[in-house]
Amino acid sequence: MRIAILIHHAYGIGGTIRTTLNSAQALSGRHDVEVVSVFRHRDRTVFDPGPGVRLRHLVDLRPDSPDHDHPDHQRPSRHYPRADGHYTRYSALTDARIEEYLRTCDADVIVGTRPGLNTLLALRAPRGPVLVGQEHLTLACHSRRLRLTLRDAYPRLDALTTVTETDAADYRSRMRLPGVRVEAVPNGVPEPAVAPADPGAKWVVAAGRLAPAKRYDLLLRAFARVVAERPDWRLRIYGAGPQRDRLRDCIDSLGLYNHAFLMGAAHPIESEWCKGSIAASTSSLEAFGMTIVEAMRCGLPVVATRCPHGPAEIIKDGVDGRLVTMNDVGAIAEGLLELIDDDDLRRRMGAAARDNARRYDPALVAERYTDLFTELASRRGRGARLGTARTTAHRARGALLSTAFTARDGLRRARAATRSKGSAA
Amino acid sequence: MTLSLTTDDDTGREPGRSADPGSPPAPHADCVSDEAGDITFTVAVPPAGGRWETLLLQRRGGDTAADSVHLPLTESPGGGSLTGTLPLALRLAEGRWDAHVTRGESQRIRLRPGVNDLRTLADDAGRARRTEGAVCLPYTTKYGNLSVRTWLRWPHAEAGRIHLRDHTGTVEALLLGAELTDAACLEARARALDAPALTVPVTREGPHVTARLDLADLAGRQPAERDRTEWELWLRPDGAGGRADAVRLARILDDVPDKRAVYRYPAVRVARNRTAAFAYTGAGDLSVEVHGLGERRHG
Numbered sequence: 001m002r003i004a005i006l007i008h009h010a011y012g013i014g015g016t017i018r019t020t021l022n023s024a025q026a027l028s029g030r031h032d033v034e035v036v037s038v039f040r041h042r043d044r045t046v047f048d049p050g051p052g053v054r055l056r057h058l059v060d061l062r063p064d065s066p067d068h069d070h071p072d073h074q075r076p077s078r079h080y081p082r083a084d085g086h087y088t089r090y091s092a093l094t095d096a097r098i099e100e101y102l103r104t105c106d107a108d109v110i111v112g113t114r115p116g117l118n119t120l121l122a123l124r125a126p127r128g129p130v131l132v133g134q135e136h137l138t139l140a141c142h143s144r145r146l147r148l149t150l151r152d153a154y155p156r157l158d159a160l161t162t163v164t165e166t167d168a169a170d171y172r173s174r175m176r177l178p179g180v181r182v183e184a185v186p187n188g189v190p191e192p193a194v195a196p197a198d199p200g201a202k203w204v205v206a207a208g209r210l211a212p213a214k215r216y217d218l219l220l221r222a223f224a225r226v227v228a229e230r231p232d233w234r235l236r237i238y239g240a241g242p243q244r245d246r247l248r249d250c251i252d253s254l255g256l257y258n259h260a261f262l263m264g265a266a267h268p269i270e271s272e273w274c275k276g277s278i279a280a281s282t283s284s285l286e287a288f289g290m291t292i293v294e295a296m297r298c299g300l301p302v303v304a305t306r307c308p309h310g311p312a313e314i315i316k317d318g319v320d321g322r323l324v325t326m327n328d329v330g331a332i333a334e335g336l337l338e339l340i341d342d343d344d345l346r347r348r349m350g351a352a353a354r355d356n357a358r359r360y361d362p363a364l365v366a367e368r369y370t371d372l373f374t375e376l377a378s379r380r381g382r383g384a385r386l387g388t389a390r391t392t393a394h395r396a397r398g399a400l401l402s403t404a405f406t407a408r409d410g411l412r413r414a415r416a417a418t419r420s421k422g423s424a425a
Numbered sequence: 426m427t428l429s430l431t432t433d434d435d436t437g438r439e440p441g442r443s444a445d446p447g448s449p450p451a452p453h454a455d456c457v458s459d460e461a462g463d464i465t466f467t468v469a470v471p472p473a474g475g476r477w478e479t480l481l482l483q484r485r486g487g488d489t490a491a492d493s494v495h496l497p498l499t500e501s502p503g504g505g506s507l508t509g510t511l512p513l514a515l516r517l518a519e520g521r522w523d524a525h526v527t528r529g530e531s532q533r534i535r536l537r538p539g540v541n542d543l544r545t546l547a548d549d550a551g552r553a554r555r556t557e558g559a560v561c562l563p564y565t566t567k568y569g570n571l572s573v574r575t576w577l578r579w580p581h582a583e584a585g586r587i588h589l590r591d592h593t594g595t596v597e598a599l600l601l602g603a604e605l606t607d608a609a610c611l612e613a614r615a616r617a618l619d620a621p622a623l624t625v626p627v628t629r630e631g632p633h634v635t636a637r638l639d640l641a642d643l644a645g646r647q648p649a650e651r652d653r654t655e656w657e658l659w660l661r662p663d664g665a666g667g668r669a670d671a672v673r674l675a676r677i678l679d680d681v682p683d684k685r686a687v688y689r690y691p692a693v694r695v696a697r698n699r700t701a702a703f704a705y706t707g708a709g710d711l712s713v714e715v716h717g718l719g720e721r722r723h724g
Binding site: 044192194255257258261263264275 | 455539540541542543544547548565569586587588589680681686687688689690691
């Protein structure tokens with residue numbers, strides 16, 4: 001199969017980029033894989049997808065590129081949905097380049113990797129290829145406006161993949177997607193190139209963007225309680241982000257400057273996991289929980305908050321890690337101390353974490369994608385190029401239904417407005 | 426020996442577009458530290474174009490023969506990769522060494538970092554076993570290349586925990602390579618001021634010392650017209666008038682290439698318009714920085 005994966009940009013360090021390039025590499029063993037980065041702003045990718053993956057870009061934003069000052073890039077996009085958070089980065093130039101790419105693309109399967117790109121695929125891809133939208137965030141975290149956009153567009157996809165079962169169930173129950181396969185396919189995390197972590201190391205390690213949703217403030221407060229009992233243990237938090245100064249202040253005010261350290265961004269992160277013996281994830285929201293799987297693959301048991309959506313689908317509580325109550329400093333501290341105080345438990349859970357995280361190997365994830373793509377292609381007839389009549393029918397029906405739902409929503413809104421006016425009066 | 430070589434990457438900067446599509450990818454090296462602190466570099470054998478012969482470390486800013494070190498690369502038993510070992514016993518001069526692979530007399534290419542396993546360097550317990558104050562720490566430069574940060578300090582005073590209470594800063598340190606006497610003391614020296622060092626006694630337990638600094642006293646010594654004064658911290662193993670050399674307090678026995686960014690301490694307000702804060706320098710030395718507040722004239 002020829003598989004094309006359309007991504008906002010492939011040159012950074014984020015979770016979507018990481019997992020997309022991992023999957024692309026794994027798929028390239030048996031398929032012809034092209035990763036299409038809408039933007040390029042660096043010479044090289046941080047992650048190397050390997051020689052089997054073709055990487056191309058549509059708009060080159062490096063300073064000496066003619067695209068950099070292209071007048072069309074100053075004009076707003078007319079195709080990219082406004083409700084997607086990246087709308088302002090798209091332009092008339094990206095419209096034209098994406099349109100041209102889709103027109104000339106000869107892939108059997110085209111995969112989108114964020115709501116705006118999935119929408120473009122659904123609404124603007126020519127007939128022929130199987131269209132798959134990937135949801136790397138969750139339906140629940142999208143704005144109402146974006147949900148309405150997706151409701152119009154997604155019925156025209158052949159499949160929508162989410163990274164958790166919970167989110168797949170959400171899409172099935174909250175959005176009418178007739179004829180669209182909705183399936184959970186987790187992110188792939190490769191086997192680390194370093195030896196498993198040593199359970200004897202007295203380091204707790206966390207990694208992720210220093211963003212409010214990661215709740216590193218809670219982790220620091222919990223760690224202050226840990227240090228009160230076990231001053232021989234220390235904490236490292238890897239990552240960069242807007243919360244850095246705030247977390248610095250938090251460390252200072254808790255008097256944790258001998259015990260908790262902001263390490264900055266690190267790549268590859270497995271080199272840092274392997275120095276710890278416990279990992280911590282205290283987010284209030286994790287669409288998946290890539291760092292949890294990464295830590296487990298290095299043999300670290302993870303103490304994670306039971307937040308929506310990923311952690312509870314990754315960690316088997318009490319077996320290969322600990323799930324603790326969200327937003328609860330005491331529960332996080334208790335979870336950490338339970339593992340800190342019990343060397344044998346740490347060792348056992350670390351070994352179980354390593355075994356259980358093997359299910360996220362990119363080879364297995366790629367197999368699930370291959371099965372899905374193959375099935376979708378054959379559903380059209382004997383090959384991806386055939387059966388366009390049926391596809392058209394499926395998409396037309398989807399479009400009609402989604403319009404009907406939009407109309408119904410409008411009606412509901414109107415009714416609700418009437419009701420609230422009535423009660424106010 | 427020093428080779429006269431051409432390279433597109435002498436400064437550690439990101440190579441230009443030429444390194445991008447088409448040309449073969451830059452070689453990566455995986456670095457693994459052992460219990461002793463020696464570093465093994467592993468480089469994949471390139472699929473075409475012959476194997477690399479040596480690993481070249483070149484000290485940034487140095488141009489003498491001693492600033493270029495070639496380490497032989499040998500094929501690993503399984504084949505497919507080449508390994509070279511950097512032993513601490515080489516006692517490389519302190520600084521930043523850029524890593525390359527070379528072939529023949531004229532070919533060399535800057536190495537990029539692969540996957541490192543430096544867990545033995547992060548392990549505090551290993552610090553006392555370290556051989557005579559030599560440390561080699563592979564790290565990724567700002568431009569994504571592989572370099573090695575080295576320290577060479579003997580005797581050495583490894584700074585440890587710092588406790589702040591009111592106006593007192595208590596600093597712990599471990600002295601290696603010198604003997605402590607009852608007269609041992611800590612000195613705070615301000616290079617920029619024509620003033621005597623501030624000396625405080627230390628308490629000692631084996632090779633470990635603890636010193637209490639009155640930060641208000643330190644800050645009070647800064648003339649009113651100055652915005653900032655850096656006070657370097659030195660340990661005098663046999664007292665202020667002793668014969669032993671003073672030893673700079675520094676942090677070198679871990680896996681952190683830039684101590685400044687990671688080991689940070691809050692500024693203590695010691696007077697209405699003064700703060701004092703412990704801080705590491707780029708070289709890994711520990712100082713106290715006194716800052717004046719609101720003393721700058723406006724307009």
